[in-house]
Amino acid sequence: MNIKTIILTTATVLSVNIQAQSLRHTDIPATDTLMVHDPVMAFDGKRYHVFSTGHGIQHAISNNRKSWTLAGPVMSVIPQWTHDSVPGFKKHVWAPDIIRHRGKWWMAYSCSTFGKNTSAIGLMSADRLEPGTIWNDHGAIVCSKGKRDNWNAIDPNFVIDGNGEAWLAYGSFWDGIQIVRLDTSMHIAKGEKPHTIARRKTDGNANPVEAPFIFKHDGYYYLFVSWDYCCRGMESTYKVAVGRSRHVAGPYTGPDGKDMNEGGGLVIFEGDKKKLEAAGHCAVYRFDNEDIFICHGYSIARNGASILIEKTITWDDKGWPVLK
Template sequence: MSTAGQQKGADGGILFPDSPGEQKLYDTSILDTESAWGTHNAHDPGIIKTPGGYYIFSTDVRVGGAPVPGVMVRKSADLIRWEWVHYALPGIPQIAEEWARATNLWAPDVVRHNEKYRMYYSASSFGSRQSLIGLQTADSIEGPWTDEGAVIKTRDEDPLNAIDANVVCDAEGRMWMVYGSFFGGIHIVELDKESGKPLKEGFGQLLAVRDKTTEDGAVEGPYIVYNEQFRKYYLFVSYDSLFEDYNVRVARADSITGPYTDVHGRDMKDSTYMPQHETGVKILGGYRFGKDAGWIAPGHNSVLNDNGTYYMVHHARGGENKHWPYLHIRRILWTEEGWPVVSPERYAGEVEQDIPAGLIPGQWERLVHDPSAHGQVSPQLLKLQESGEMMGEHGIGVWSFDGRQTMTLSWNDPAEGKGQVEKVQLLPAWDWEEDRQVLVFTGLDDNGIAVWGKKTPEA
């Protein structure tokens, strides 16, 4: 777990994170200065923890110019402040250039095995099935890297494409690679641990697919995590349009090869269920709080399990200009039922802790990640009264608190003859929009829809 600064809040005695410092967005003065990029120009980030700190490898992108091919590398000591390292490779490997005609490299994933680092990268051109997942190895996380050739290649006439690799070991120690996109869906193949390449020929087993073959019907960026507490495998994927309504979905399984199902038991590889936007638990989409421009199309995440503390690592596009991608890291919390939910705020060093009940009443912004919503969602006002009553744009109801971290919001819904219940967890965080300490909540309602909240200053 990272060790960031903490300070006690003035009004409750709990530990809030220190200010992470100013993050200047849309800074045209650094367009050609890679060493100053920090979290800027990060896309499809894959994270790994090493003895020397945290490293992120990401897709070659560049605002204001053509990208330099070679895989971007950044490092951090605390998961908050990120320093540019270099490009991992001197350009596009020959085999990738010849096979995929790629002009940049996509979505790298780095793992460690037998004292060596393995970097799996994707080479393709947008909208093409002629793709390749290649392998590079190194003794050091910062290279130099040695080309080990192709892992999987696909042709234009194949039903899928070979991009977006994530390599993971199951609970028995077997090694697997999950990969794929809206061309044919998400597949998984078992790897030979010694070579890092597939044990058998072929494309493997299907895990998730949608019925459309357009960008708006995308399912891509797969990432699998095993949670020992719940003894489940969790498949994270990104849905929909990369520049408009990208969002992160999750499903889980008892076996790494599936089937992966959501809170309603819907199988992620069943493309016949309609409407398809209801499949998978949507835990992150575009949003805005207050008057801030917010974020558009967050997605293509990796997940860090840092000694039992989980983080989601993803990119998001600025609400003022969607062509500017930034690196985001968020705490993952887990519901009692074993589903991951993410913090409404980017990580600044916050830790889970018991919350004094007196901090909860007041005005809040409540935000719902409706799976049918496209683009950004905006918050609704919510008033939590000391009496336990609540009222807001969503309606009226009551709230309760377990005395530790979990709050239950019970909404009245006379039209339906029953109430809607949201069970959420409280977390002291840093408000990146308002540059202050803030109490937030995150959770799911009883229909499996993600709900966020952020406390606001009294008017």
């Protein structure tokens, strides 16, 4: 499948209480040459929606995943609790995730400041995804605090296990990727505590692993993560690795059996140094009877600007994903 690009312009925060204002997204011409960062995707039965990092969470809509229309930011009002919980956080919301579960749409999002692990993952819900949708604020799912926690509450990913229970994977650097079981309100279940499912110690104490996404296929849970460094344009070194487990809570291992807690995993996508310098922060879905992989990549032609990548997943004879 050809690479598709989504460029999301820096926009003024316009969204919710949490309530999204009605946006005249049809006034913006559809295009397939737009930029995005930390993308996730949803299909509402009519159209595809991409949500991504940006002021108030950026949003784009498509009928065919080829031509996209900007829909404006999702949030016009950032909840006050986010500012109270994360000093320095204002309106640049990172790395959302979106899932349909128990009859409604749930969106998690990251509130943080660069290089610090005093962070929070917020939660909101809605009945639909159209611009003008009213999103309900459900506060924080989980918070981290510097000098208290050795993990970072950003980069959320929802996953539903084989019993219909919801889990949240999250994390960036520090002690790596965490997972925890949620209750029916999509908050951490009573008595549950997060535990680490992927680490990658390099350069002394650095642990460059983040942005988990768990996808179930043929009896396995596949944990996709990003290794190395994002957000540096042409200096970025991002790449995507994957491991798998029979159990949503792990342990996850690579093809050689090495635990992802010990740096295991198979690199399946990275910059080719021709079109992309680096690529990462992925999501995986089954749409239209095919498995697809999306992420952002740092475009060489655009001097390191971040563009949406979409590729088809096939599976090799041992059950490992191959990108086409």
